[in-house]
Amino acid sequence: MKTEFGNGSTGRVRVKERGRALLIRPLLNRGTAFTIEQRSTFKLEGLLPDLVSELELQVSRVHDSLQRKDDALEKYIGLVALQDRNEVLFYRLLLDYIETYLPIVYTPTVGLATEHYSEIFRRPRGVWLTPAHRGRIKEVLANAANRDIRLIVATDAERILGLGDQGAGGMAIPIGKLALYTVGAGIHPSLTLPICLDVGTDNEELREGALYLGWRRPRLRGSEYDAIIEEFVEAVAELCPKALLQWEDFKKVNAMRILERYRYRILSFNDDIQGTAAVALAGVLAGVRAIGVSLADHRIALLGAGAAGVGIAAQLGKALVRAGVPGDEVRSRIAILDSKGLLVEGRRYREGEDYKKELSWPAAIAEPLGLVAGENNDLESVVAAFRPTILIGASGQPDMFTESLVRTMAQHCERPLIFPFSNPTSKSEGRPEQLIAWTEGRAFVATGSPFDPVTFDGKTHRIGQGNNVYIFPGVGLGALVAEARTVTEEMFTVAAETLASAVTEAEIAEGLLYPRLSRLRDVSRAIALAVAAEAVEQGVAPAPSADQFTAYLDEVVWEPFYPNLEPA
Numbered sequence: 001m002k003t004e005f006g007n008g009s010t011g012r013v014r015v016k017e018r019g020r021a022l023l024i025r026p027l028l029n030r031g032t033a034f035t036i037e038q039r040s041t042f043k044l045e046g047l048l049p050d051l052v053s054e055l056e057l058q059v060s061r062v063h064d065s066l067q068r069k070d071d072a073l074e075k076y077i078g079l080v081a082l083q084d085r086n087e088v089l090f091y092r093l094l095l096d097y098i099e100t101y102l103p104i105v106y107t108p109t110v111g112l113a114t115e116h117y118s119e120i121f122r123r124p125r126g127v128w129l130t131p132a133h134r135g136r137i138k139e140v141l142a143n144a145a146n147r148d149i150r151l152i153v154a155t156d157a158e159r160i161l162g163l164g165d166q167g168a169g170g171m172a173i174p175i176g177k178l179a180l181y182t183v184g185a186g187i188h189p190s191l192t193l194p195i196c197l198d199v200g201t202d203n204e205e206l207r208e209g210a211l212y213l214g215w216r217r218p219r220l221r222g223s224e225y226d227a228i229i230e231e232f233v234e235a236v237a238e239l240c241p242k243a244l245l246q247w248e249d250f251k252k253v254n255a256m257r258i259l260e261r262y263r264y265r266i267l268s269f270n271d272d273i274q275g276t277a278a279v280a281l282a283g284v285l286a287g288v289r290a291i292g293v294s295l296a297d298h299r300i301a302l303l304g305a306g307a308a309g310v311g312i313a314a315q316l317g318k319a320l321v322r323a324g325v326p327g328d329e330v331r332s333r334i335a336i337l338d339s340k341g342l343l344v345e346g347r348r349y350r351e352g353e354d355y356k357k358e359l360s361w362p363a364a365i366a367e368p369l370g371l372v373a374g375e376n377n378d379l380e381s382v383v384a385a386f387r388p389t390i391l392i393g394a395s396g397q398p399d400m401f402t403e404s405l406v407r408t409m410a411q412h413c414e415r416p417l418i419f420p421f422s423n424p425t426s427k428s429e430g431r432p433e434q435l436i437a438w439t440e441g442r443a444f445v446a447t448g449s450p451f452d453p454v455t456f457d458g459k460t461h462r463i464g465q466g467n468n469v470y471i472f473p474g475v476g477l478g479a480l481v482a483e484a485r486t487v488t489e490e491m492f493t494v495a496a497e498t499l500a501s502a503v504t505e506a507e508i509a510e511g512l513l514y515p516r517l518s519r520l521r522d523v524s525r526a527i528a529l530a531v532a533a534e535a536v537e538q539g540v541a542p543a544p545s546a547d548q549f550t551a552y553l554d555e556v557v558w559e560p561f562y563p564n565l566e567p568a
């Protein structure tokens with residue numbers, strides 16, 4: 001995965017640009033850090049103020065200026081502008097202040113950025129494909145894919161975080177996700193490509209807005225939609241044969257269909273389904289380790305049976321089996337609820353939701369607990385009857401974990417594990433300070449969005465964020481270095497296990513079920529190695545030795561330092 005931009009501080013780049021043309025290439029521009037010699041060689045004399053800054057000083061300058069903005073969206077705009085101007089500086093800042101800026105370039109602030117995308121638009125990045133490009137998608141994609149692309153994140157933006165259909169504004173999500181691949185795993189930004197499949201929007205208010213930048217039609221559906229996806233996949237396979245394609249923020253039914261249709265045709269996965277499931281499993285594994293009760297002895301209630309919920313249920317089911325629960329007992333250990341309550345035999349599901357039948361409790365499990373389809377099968381009743389020890393929220397609905405429900409759970413369980421995973425912050429099923437207070441400080445809480453630490457009864461609990469960023473960069477890097485043909489479920493499972501085992505005792509003592517973000521690069525590297533080895537083990541990748549993977553990782557992982565520039 002060599003790039004024309006070199007690799008870290010050792011890279012050498014031959015540069016043909018001179019003067020201003022060099023200052024506007026974000027991967028080559030070093031702004032005030034151009035040395036006296038470089039200023040002379042590349043005809044930059046007089047185009048920059050006198051002082052030559054070190055990268056460190058530049059980082060502190062941009063950090064100070066961003067900190068002076070008190071509005072999160074303004075910080076986002078400032079960061080995007082920096083990314084467009086000087087990518088080394090952008091990534092150096094993100095890595096040095098990861099806990100400060102991840103919530104800006106990604107959830108929760110990126111949610112605001114998608115909603116206001118058309119108002120805050122500055123410079124284009126990535127590729128928009130619209131129905132107007134039908135029949136020419138390869139040609140259009142080639143406008144951007146005229147270099148070695150190894151990583152694509154594509155969205156149709158119908159289900160952005162918990163914010164629903166955001167149309168063309170959804171582009172902010174693949175851009176943010178790819179930035180996290182670079183921050184988290186060191187994949188060079190020039191190898192990445194964000195794509196918005198802008199097939200229209202059913203968000204009428206957005207579509208009718210004077211500033212809306214997207215394809216101003218209702219969403220394409222049915223066979224026409226499928227045809228665009230198919231043409232897009234074919235174009236990716238031809239133009240970027242070595243790329244990993246990550247499907248992002250599709251609405252549930254399309255997310256599942258597309259994943260199943262293409263996962264064995266091209267190297268691809270869906271982060272909302274598979275990445276979320278792995279990050280949830282990691283939290284559960286770290287949690288059961290923290291409280292010292294085997295997973296085999298837990299009961300799980302899962303609120304939400306959408307893209308995230310279904311993936312979580314599948315990974316947890318397999319984990320229960322590995323922990324020793326007999327296969328035919330697994331279903332009785334996980335109660336899954338959607339907006340109409342418990343998934344249980346006797347319920348009718350809408351068209352396209354047949355998958356819920358497989359997740360439903362047979363009456364033989366539900367009835368002895370007094371839970372019957374169409375009657376008392378809401379979360380509160382399920383918690384009272386089923387007495388879960390682990391409660392997970394992936395419903396996109398705020399404040400679903402009510403006081404009485406949480407208190408009931410805490411009556412039956414010494415150390416509840418409570419994970420309100422919905423994003424953004426405004427959609428979280430529960431607030432950590434309440435969850436910890438209602439359980440008298442006994443719960444381990446991990447959330448989808450970042451939350452401040454909580455002090456209860458003199459003890460401070462840090463709140464781990466079950467952020468997919470702990471999983472997808474490592475999985476992606478592992479799949480790429482292994483040259484895997486497929487990303488299997490087992491590769492996500494080993495990623496989850498590696499993540500859980502990376503949480504230190506000191507972190508657990510503080511209440512954290514995920515590692516501190518400052519260790520993200522090390523964690524992603526460990527995950528990448530485990531994932532690559534698993535790909536080989538499963539026969540979906542050629543088989544170099546583990547040592548070769550390590551050497552290859554050393555070679556490809558990019559550190560944001562200015563490369564050496566040579567005149568071409």
Ligand code: NAD
Nearest residue numbers: 161162252276304305306307308338339395396422423448
């Ligand atoms: P989705 O729309 O596919 O599914 C939502 C599910 O919640 C559906 O099954 C729906 O029936 C159910 N639901 C809606 N209202 C409900 C209610 N009142 N009670 C119970 N269930 C209800 O969405 P998704 O992709 O599965 O995402 C769900 C949430 O999970 C989002 O908020 C998303 O941000 C979050 N998420 C978090 C992470 C993470 O933290 N790592 C990752 C992915 C998704």
